[in-house]
Amino acid sequence: MEKYTEVRWHGRAQQGIVTAAKILGETALAAGKYVQAFPEFGPERMGAPVRSYNRLSDEPIRVHCSVTSPNVVIIVDITLIAVLEADKALPSTTSGTDGDAVFMVNTNHSAERLRGELGVADSVKVFTLDASQISLDTIGRQMPNTPMLGALAKATGLVELDGLIENFKASYSKKYDEKVIAGNIEAMKRGFAELKGE
Amino acid sequence: MSAALKQKKVGLTGNSAVAYAMMQIDPDVVPAYPITPSTTIIEEFSSYHADGKVTGELITVESEHSAMSASVGAAAAGARVMTATSAQGLALMWEVLYIASGMRLPIIMPIVNRALSAPINIHCDHSDSMGARDSGWIQLYAETVQEAYDNTIMAVRIAEESDVLLPIMSCQDGFITSHAIECLELIEDKDVKDFVGEYVPKDTLLDVDNPVTMGAMALPEFYMEFKRDQSNAMTRAKDAVSKISAEFAETFGREYGLFESYKLDDADVAIVVLSSAAGTTKVAIDKLRAEGKKVGLLRPRLYRPWPHAEIAEALKNVKVVCVLDRADSMNDFGGPLFGDVRSALFDLDTAPKVFGRIFGLGGRDYKVVDAEGVIGELYKVLETGKIEQLNRYITI
Numbered sequence: 195m196e197k198y199t200e201v202r203w204h205g206r207a208q209q210g211i212v213t214a215a216k217i218l219g220e221t222a223l224a225a226g227k228y229v230q231a232f233p234e235f236g237p238e239r240m241g242a243p244v245r246s247y248n249r250l251s252d253e254p255i256r257v258h259c260s261v262t263s264p265n266v267v268i269i270v271d272i273t274l275i276a277v278l279e280a281d282k283a284l285p286s287t288t289s290g291t292d293g294d295a296v297f298m299v300n301t302n303h304s305a306e307r308l309r310g311e312l313g314v315a316d317s318v319k320v321f322t323l324d325a326s327q328i329s330l331d332t333i334g335r336q337m338p339n340t341p342m343l344g345a346l347a348k349a350t351g352l353v354e355l356d357g358l359i360e361n362f363k364a365s366y367s368k369k370y371d372e373k374v375i376a377g378n379i380e381a382m383k384r385g386f387a388e389l390k391g392e
Numbered sequence: 393m394s395a396a397l398k399q400k401k402v403g404l405t406g407n408s409a410v411a412y413a414m415m416q417i418d419p420d421v422v423p424a425y426p427i428t429p430s431t432t433i434i435e436e437f438s439s440y441h442a443d444g445k446v447t448g449e450l451i452t453v454e455s456e457h458s459a460m461s462a463s464v465g466a467a468a469a470g471a472r473v474m475t476a477t478s479a480q481g482l483a484l485m486w487e488v489l490y491i492a493s494g495m496r497l498p499i500i501m502p503i504v505n506r507a508l509s510a511p512i513n514i515h516c517d518h519s520d521s522m523g524a525r526d527s528g529w530i531q532l533y534a535e536t537v538q539e540a541y542d543n544t545i546m547a548v549r550i551a552e553e554s555d556v557l558l559p560i561m562s563c564q565d566g567f568i569t570s571h572a573i574e575c576l577e578l579i580e581d582k583d584v585k586d587f588v589g590e591y592v593p594k595d596t597l598l599d600v601d602n603p604v605t606m607g608a609m610a611l612p613e614f615y616m617e618f619k620r621d622q623s624n625a626m627t628r629a630k631d632a633v634s635k636i637s638a639e640f641a642e643t644f645g646r647e648y649g650l651f652e653s654y655k656l657d658d659a660d661v662a663i664v665v666l667s668s669a670a671g672t673t674k675v676a677i678d679k680l681r682a683e684g685k686k687v688g689l690l691r692p693r694l695y696r697p698w699p700h701a702e703i704a705e706a707l708k709n710v711k712v713v714c715v716l717d718r719a720d721s722m723n724d725f726g727g728p729l730f731g732d733v734r735s736a737l738f739d740l741d742t743a744p745k746v747f748g749r750i751f752g753l754g755g756r757d758y759k760v761v762d763a764e765g766v767i768g769e770l771y772k773v774l775e776t777g778k779i780e781q782l783n784r785y786i787t788i
Contacts (some may be wrong), residue, residue: 196675219573231403233570235514254575256534256671258568259759386775 198228200252200354202264204278204287206271207242210339214268215246221353221361222250230255233315243284250352256267262357263290266350269299270325270338273378275311293317298349298389300325300338321391322351328384333377344385355386396645399577406534408568409541409576410476410562411436415446416584417548419500420471423451423462427481428484428514431502434476443776456481460488461712467782469471470596472548475499475576476556480504482520485528492741493528494622495607498551498591499763501529505667505718515755516566519668522719522728528622530629531696532562533666535652538576539693540564542646545579547638549589553632556625557594565668579644587643592777606765623738626697633694645653650699652698655681659688661770662707662744664733665716666692669751669758673716677761687767692729701732707737712773713746714766720750725781728750745773748783757788 201218205211217321218263219231230249246262262285269275269287278286287297293315299308302324309320323345325338333340340362347355367375395670404412411433414422422441426434441450448464453459459475467473482503492499502523507513520533530550532657536541543562553562564570581589597603610618627723635652641647654674657664663673670691690706692699707713715734717727725731737743747768752758765786773779 196449216573220403223575229403230574230577231571232567235567235571258572258668258671259757264758326402342523381774 196251196255196257198249199266200257200261200264200265201248201250202261203246204267204274204295205244205272206270206274207244207314208240209270210337211244211246211270214339214343215248217358217361217365218248218353219250219290221364223356224361225353225357227251227262228253228255232261237344241313243278263292264295266296266298266346266352267291268342268346269297270342272299272301288312288314291318295319296350297321298323298345300342302327304374309392319349319391321345321389323389324384326384328381328388332381332384333374340381341385344382345389348386349390355382394497397550397580397583399579399644399688401575401577403573404501404537404573405432405573406537406564407432407504407542407785408436409543409781411440412565412578413541413584414474414502414580415440415561416579417474417588418446418585419448419474421449421451421457421466421473421781423466423475424471425453425456425459425477425481427456427478428519429480429506429570430476430481430502430577432570433502433504437617454750456484456505457488457699460485460492462706463499464488464492464495465498467492468495468596469598470593472591474500474501474567474678476504477509478504479520483508486524487526489527489529489559491607493616496557496625497559497719498557498620500544500547500551501559502540503561503563504570505563513754515554516568516628517755518563518717518719521563522632524561525728528558528626529696530558530626530633530694532560532593532633532693533695534562534563534564534569534693535668535670535691536576537572537574540569541576541578542640542644545584546640546648549636550589550629550632553629553636554594556632556769558622558625558629563667564744568668583643583728585638598688600627605692624761626765628683630694630697638759641712648693649690650702651706652693654689655689655692656688656706656710658686658688659710660768661712661714661774662688662690662710663714663716663763663766663770664692664729665730666689666695666718669716669718672758672760673763676685676760676767680764680767684769685767687770695729698736700733701730703733704740706738707744708740712770713737713744714770715746715748716749716766717750718752720753722733745779747781749786749788750783758787762787773780
C-alpha cells in the first residue's frame with residue numbers, strides 16, 4: 195500500500211480551509227514531497243460545514259478518493275464538533291481516526307477539555323490554539339487558517355514554518371497588500387509559538 | 393530516447409493545468425461559456441487574456457450552443473479553436489458537435505466530466521462525454537493532472553494531423569482531478585509552441601484565392617461518401633494518437649499509449665476502467681498482488697476511436713474481466729465501456745468472461761476497498777466459472 199500522511203481540515207465556508215490545504219500542499223511540494231490538496235464541495239453558502247484534505251508522501255500518490263482515515267484532523271471552527279456529531283449525513287470530526295491521530299482545534303479552551311469533548315483515546319494527541327484571537331490581532335478579522343498552519347508545522351513537523359512563510363509570500367504578494375501579507379506571516383509565527391497541547 | 397527538455401515541477405489543479413496549457417498553446421479563437429466544474433479553465437484563461445499573455449480572440453458567448461457554433465465558424469475560417477465545457481453545457485452543444493465533426497474541423501475541447509441532470513448534480517461521472525461518444529469527436533481520458541495537461545497539448549496535434557482533421561475532447565474527472573492540486577511538470581512555453589506548431593488549415597472560407605464551400609447540403613447521392621471519409625479519418629486517428637504520443641515521449645519524457653496496461657502480463661483477472669479511478673484501482677491491485685492474487689488493470693486513454701484490436705490482444709490471456717463504467721447506458725445490458733470491451737473480445741478464440749459494474753455516479757466516492765470488492769468478485773467468477781450478475785451498481 196501507498197504510504198502517506200493524510201490531513202483533514204474541518205471548517206465553515208469562508209474560513210479559509212481550502213486555501214490552507216493549498217498552502218500546506220504547495221509548501222510540502224517545495225520541500226520535495228509528493229502532494230495532493232483538494233476540497234470537498236457542497237452547497238456554496240457562507241457558513242456551511244466544509245472539508246478539505248491533504249495527502250503528503252515521499253512517493254507518487256495514485257489514489258483519487260476522499261480521505262476517510264486521516265492521521266491529522268484540524269478543526270478551525272469548534273462548533274463543528276457538536277454539529278457534525280449530530281448530523282448523520284456528514285462524517286464527524288473524529289470519524290475514521292485511530293489511536294495515533296493528531297487533533298488540532300481552534301479554541302481558547304484547554305487541550306484537556308477538548309480531549310473530553312472529542313471523546314478520543316489517551317494515546318491521541320490533542321493540541322489547541324486560539325487562532326481566532328491571533329487572526330483578530332494580526333489580520334484584523336477572523337481568519338483562523340494561517341495561525342493553524344503555523345501550529346501544524348510545530349505539532350507535526352510535516353512542513354517547516356519558514357517554508358509556509360515563503361509559500362505565502364510567493365503566492366499572495368501580488369494579490370494582497372504588504373500589511374495583509376505581514377499580518378498573515380505574524381499569524382503563522384504566533385500559531386507556531388502559542389500552540390498548547392498534550 | 394533523447395534527453396527530455398527541461399521542465400518545472402509545480403502543484404496545480406487539473407483545471408489550472410489545462411488553462412495553463414491553453415495559455416501556452418495560445419489558440420486563435422476561444423469562444424467560451426463557463427459551467428461547473430470546467431469554469432476555472434475559462435476563468436483562468438480569461439485572466440491570461442486580460443493580462444496580455446495570449447494574443448488570440450476570447451469570445452464570451454451567451455450559451456454553450458453558441459460557444460460551439462462560434463467554434464465551428466472560427467474553425468471554418470481557418471482558426472485554431474479551443475473551448476471547454478462540462479455536463480449540461482456539452483449536452484446543449486449537441487447538434488453542433490456533429491456539425492463540427494462532419495465539417496472536419498479540428499476543434500480542441502477540454503471536458504471536465506460531470507453528471508447530467510436530473511437530479512441536479514455538479515460532481516463527476518462520465519454521462520456527459522459518453523453521450524457524445526458517437527458524435528465523431530476523438531476522445532481522450534486522463535487519469536491525473538499531469539496527463540490532463542499533457543493530453544491538452546497532444547490533442548492539438550492529433551486533431552490537426554493532416555489525414556485526421558477531426559475535433560477532439562480531452563476529458564478529465566470533475567473535482568477529483570479538476571479541483572485537486574497534484575504535482576506535475578510544466579513544459580516551457582517555447583517548447584509547447586514548438587511542439588504544437590503553427591496551424592496551417594488546408595481549406596478555409598477566408599482563402600478567397602481558393603474558394604471552397606463548407607457545410608453544404610449533401611443528399612442521398614453524396615451524404616454517405618462524406619460519412620465514409622469521416623469514418624476512415626476516425627480509423628486513422630488511432631495511428632495519429634500513437635505517433636504523436638511517441639513524439640511527445642521522445643521530446644518530454646512522459647510515455648502514453650492508446651491505453652495503459654498495469655500488471656496485465658501474467659494476470660488471471662483484470663479491471664478495465666477510465667480516468668482517475670484507475671489510480672485507486674492500482675493501489676488495490678498492489679495490495680492483492682502482495683497476497684498472491686494475479687490481478688491487472690487496463691485503462692483506456694483513447695476511447696474514440698476505440699482501439700478494439702489492441703485491447704483484445706492485451707486482454708487475450710486474462711480469464712475474467714470486470715469493466716467499470718462511470719456512466720449507465722440505461723439499456724438493461726451495461727455501461728458504454730462494458731459494451732465496447734465485451735464486443736472487442738468477442739472474436740478471441742478463448743475470450744475472457746466479462747461482466748460490468750456501474751460505479752461512482754454523481755461523484756460517489758470509489759475507494760480502494762471498492763476496487764478490492766471488485767477483485768473479490770473477479771476471483772469468485774474465476775473459481776466458479778459463473779457470472780452471477782452480468783451488471784449491477786456498486787459503491788451504493
